Amino acid sequence: xxxxxxxxxAPAATETAMPPAVALSxxxxxxxxRDLVIQYGALTVLDRMSLNVGKGEFLVLLGPSGCGKSxxxxxxxxxxxxxxxxxxxxxxxxxxxxxxxxxxxxxxQSYALYPxxxxxxxxxxxxxxxxLPKSEVAERVAKAAKMLRLEQLxxxxxxxLSGGQRxxxxxxxxxxxxxxxxxxxxxxSNLDAQLRAELRVEIKQLHQDLGNxxxxxxxxxxxAMTLANRIAVMKGGIIQQLDTPEVIYNRPANRFVAGxxxxxxxxxxxxxxxxxxxxxxxANGLTxxxxxxxxxxxxxGQLEATLGARPEHIIVGNPASGTDDGRWxxxxxxxxxxxxxxxxxxxxxxxxxxxxxxxxxxxxxLKVGEQFHFALDLTRLSLFNAGTxxxx
Amino acid sequence: MxxxxxxxxxxxxxxxxxxxxxxxxxxxxxxxCFILVTAVYFLAPLYVMLMTSFKSMDEIRLGNIFNxxxxxxxxxxxxxxxxxxxxxxxxxxSVGFTNSVIITxxxxxxxxxxGAINGYALSFWKPRGANVLFAILLLGAFVPYQAFxxxxxxxxxxxxxxxxxxxxxxxxxxxxxxxxxxLFRNFYAGIPMELFKAARVDGAGFWRTxxxxxxxxxxxxxxxxxxLQATNIWNxxxxxxxxxxxxNLPMTVQLNNIVNSTQGERAYxxxxxxxxxxxxxxxxxxxxxxxxxxxxxxxxxxxx
Ligand SMILES: Nc1ncnc2c1ncn2[C@@H]1O[C@H](COP(=O)(O)OP(=O)(O)O)[C@@H](O)[C@H]1O
Ligand SMILES: [Mg+2]
Numbered sequence: 001x002x003x004x005x006x007x008x009x010a011p012a013a014t015e016t017a018m019p020p021a022v023a024l025s026x027x028x029x030x031x032x033x034r035d036l037v038i039q040y041g042a043l044t045v046l047d048r049m050s051l052n053v054g055k056g057e058f059l060v061l062l063g064p065s066g067c068g069k070s071x072x073x074x075x076x077x078x079x080x081x082x083x084x085x086x087x088x089x090x091x092x093x094x095x096x097x098x099x100x101x102x103x104x105x106x107x108x109q110s111y112a113l114y115p116x117x118x119x120x121x122x123x124x125x126x127x128x129x130x131x132l133p134k135s136e137v138a139e140r141v142a143k144a145a146k147m148l149r150l151e152q153l154x155x156x157x158x159x160x161l162s163g164g165q166r167x168x169x170x171x172x173x174x175x176x177x178x179x180x181x182x183x184x185x186x187x188x189s190n191l192d193a194q195l196r197a198e199l200r201v202e203i204k205q206l207h208q209d210l211g212n213x214x215x216x217x218x219x220x221x222x223x224a225m226t227l228a229n230r231i232a233v234m235k236g237g238i239i240q241q242l243d244t245p246e247v248i249y250n251r252p253a254n255r256f257v258a259g260x261x262x263x264x265x266x267x268x269x270x271x272x273x274x275x276x277x278x279x280x281x282x283a284n285g286l287t288x289x290x291x292x293x294x295x296x297x298x299x300x301g302q303l304e305a306t307l308g309a310r311p312e313h314i315i316v317g318n319p320a321s322g323t324d325d326g327r328w329x330x331x332x333x334x335x336x337x338x339x340x341x342x343x344x345x346x347x348x349x350x351x352x353x354x355x356x357x358x359x360x361x362x363x364x365x366l367k368v369g370e371q372f373h374f375a376l377d378l379t380r381l382s383l384f385n386a387g388t389x390x391x392x
Numbered sequence: 393m394x395x396x397x398x399x400x401x402x403x404x405x406x407x408x409x410x411x412x413x414x415x416x417x418x419x420x421x422x423x424x425c426f427i428l429v430t431a432v433y434f435l436a437p438l439y440v441m442l443m444t445s446f447k448s449m450d451e452i453r454l455g456n457i458f459n460x461x462x463x464x465x466x467x468x469x470x471x472x473x474x475x476x477x478x479x480x481x482x483x484x485x486s487v488g489f490t491n492s493v494i495i496t497x498x499x500x501x502x503x504x505x506x507g508a509i510n511g512y513a514l515s516f517w518k519p520r521g522a523n524v525l526f527a528i529l530l531l532g533a534f535v536p537y538q539a540f541x542x543x544x545x546x547x548x549x550x551x552x553x554x555x556x557x558x559x560x561x562x563x564x565x566x567x568x569x570x571x572x573x574x575l576f577r578n579f580y581a582g583i584p585m586e587l588f589k590a591a592r593v594d595g596a597g598f599w600r601t602x603x604x605x606x607x608x609x610x611x612x613x614x615x616x617x618x619x620l621q622a623t624n625i626w627n628x629x630x631x632x633x634x635x636x637x638x639x640n641l642p643m644t645v646q647l648n649n650i651v652n653s654t655q656g657e658r659a660y661x662x663x664x665x666x667x668x669x670x671x672x673x674x675x676x677x678x679x680x681x682x683x684x685x686x687x688x689x690x691x692x693x694x695x696x
Contacts, residue, residue: 074589077589078591079589079593098592098595099589099592099593099595100593100594100595102591105593106589106590106593108586108590109586110584110586110587111588112584112588112589112590113590114590114591114604114605115608115609116605116608116609117608123592125591125596125604126593126594126596129594129595129600130595130598140631170590173590173594185586249596269485273616276500
């Protein structure tokens with residue numbers, strides 16, 4: 001989806017995940033994963049992964065396809081064999097427990113409804129197996145159906161339902177189990193854009209109403225940003241950054257996270273950083289002062305670096321409107337390409353010989369080939385070590 | 393903007409619009425001719441058999457095998473069903489029919505059940521060594537049956553089961569297993585793994601998942617399997633001859649005995665009627681299975 005997300009990042013960068021904003025001890029966690037190793041034959045998908053999810057937390061696992069999100073979720077559910085490590089749910093070691101005994105409910109991308117059963121039978125299947133009395137089963141199904149507005153559909157078959165309704169049934173099937181932890185594996189990926197937005201709100205509402213722990217897998221950053229209390233950005237089976245959506249967006253821990261989050265993607269300029277009393281970034285005759293940049297590490301000397309600027313953190317206008325006490329760095333360029341998206345227009349230009357995108361409101365009348373002025377917000381830049389990709 | 397020629401242009405140019413007109417090309421005509429010739433070629437023997445079975449022996453001796461019967465008679469059919477002789481028994485082919493039903497019904501049901509469970513286990517539970525097991529099973533499907541005959545005779549003799557109903561039915565189950573397993577494994581491979589996972593989260597075990605979730609979805613493949621197995625087992629000659637025993641000889645073997653009995657004059661009309669009666673069950677299955685028939689053939693093609 002985002003072109004820059006496929007750019008390679010040096011392996012060393014992946015080792016430095018930021019500590020979680022909410023430091024959780026394994027004991028107070030609702031779901032705790034300790035040194036989990038998962039292998040498919042010779043392929044190690046997860047290598048000594050540890051992760052703590054707080055009680056009532058909405059954690060989103062975000063990452064490109066094939067990075068091991070589903071694998072992690074299936075391991076928590078007990079649906080695949082693990083090579084090493086422990087999984088704790090609600091203070092109990094469930095590493096060797098069957099899925100049904102773990103206190104989890106799961107919702108799948110393909111809905112996975114039993115095609116020959118009615119909606120009611122789909123939702124009550126698990127409860128019947130567990131031997132719950134009939135009246136109790138009916139009560140729970142009725143309650144879930146009411147919550148998810150499925151009452152009119154109970155006698156129908158899954159094939160007679162729309163995609164959105166099917167996924168609500170699948171959520172209902174997890175709901176009736178009265179469990180502590182909900183696991184979602186890309187539940188909205190098979191829906192069209194409008195339904196996806198609707199159901200996203202419903203899931204968020206459900207989380208607010210129920211207060212359960214939810215672990216939600218997606219490759220869609222909008223879902224991640226809107227739903228999560230915390231996001232774990234994954235790549236190659238390793239958590240790159242685990243933090244609140246705000247921190248992930250504003251202070252990406254490395255070049256990969258920076259490129260993966262945000263749409264349109266962050267623009268990157270390669271150049272060098274000079275530390276010291278007056279730090280600055282320079283590339284191809286461009287000099288960006290960095291006294292307002294909040295360094296993670298104290299940089300000294302010269303270093304190959306990548307400067308990242310989000311399209312929405314660049315303004316277009318007149319340098320006469322001021323630099324706001326040095327917050328704005330005015331530059332000029334030529335419009336190469338315009339991408340109108342309705343409310344906004346994406347302007348493609350060049351800076352220091354490298355492509356740069358700027359997001360402007362649609363009422364900015366720019367023309368292709370036109371010379372124009374724009375300003376970088378010096379307080380919202382990101383800087384990465386060009387070799388390791390780690391934030392500076 | 394519009395590129396459609398306006399009618400005001402006045403010319404009689406035909407505007408391409410709506411369904412494309414059908415035209416009979418030379419290729420089409422050739423194709424139809426080929427199909428017709430092929431159909432005639434394959435139907436001619438059936439026609440001759442039917443005509444002969446409705447004629448008396450006097451009429452048959454005249455030798456006009458393509459003529460319609462002049463004196464239509466059903467007697468050969470009655471004789472074939474009730475009075476035709478195999479050796480000293482003159483009880484007709486009805487005995488063989490009953491035997492074939494008794495052999496085919498349990499063999500079909502049990503071989504499909506075994507294949508379905510095998511295919512389900514291999515597709516979803518993936519036991520250790522599943523692939524090796526499956527490869528061996530497939531290999532079994534390609535070894536000529538004749539190679540198994542003598543060892544199997546010895547095994548069943550030792551068990552004291554040789555030439556019994558149990559013998560012939562279990563042989564059919566064993567030899568149906570590879571293809572049935574393959575058929576069901578391929579079918580279940582097309583069902584999303586997530587469905588199986590959902591059932592496991594719901595607490596369904598091996599059998600519960602099979603009977604409540606997988607089996608109800610398997611109707612199409614079960615129909616294909618029934619077509620394959622019913623026709624295969626009904627048409628079997630070799631196993632019936634070797635393993636069924638004198639009391640349980642299937643219809644195919646009895647037909648052979650009637651047609652090849654050497655006593656007296658050869659009753660062609662009775663032979664023809666008996667042959668058609670024997671072929672009637674698979675014919676009926678093919679006719680009534682409709683669209684499933686093609687799928688059955690395609691699925692059966694793996695057998696080679
Ligand atoms: N059953 C399997 N056998 C072998 N490799 C698998 C299997 N399932 C997943 N993988 C591999 O594990 C990696 C992670 O897969 P997955 O967890 O499904 O990724 P995601 O859900 O993030 O897209 C991928 O490289 C994939 O090819
Ligand atoms: Mg996945």
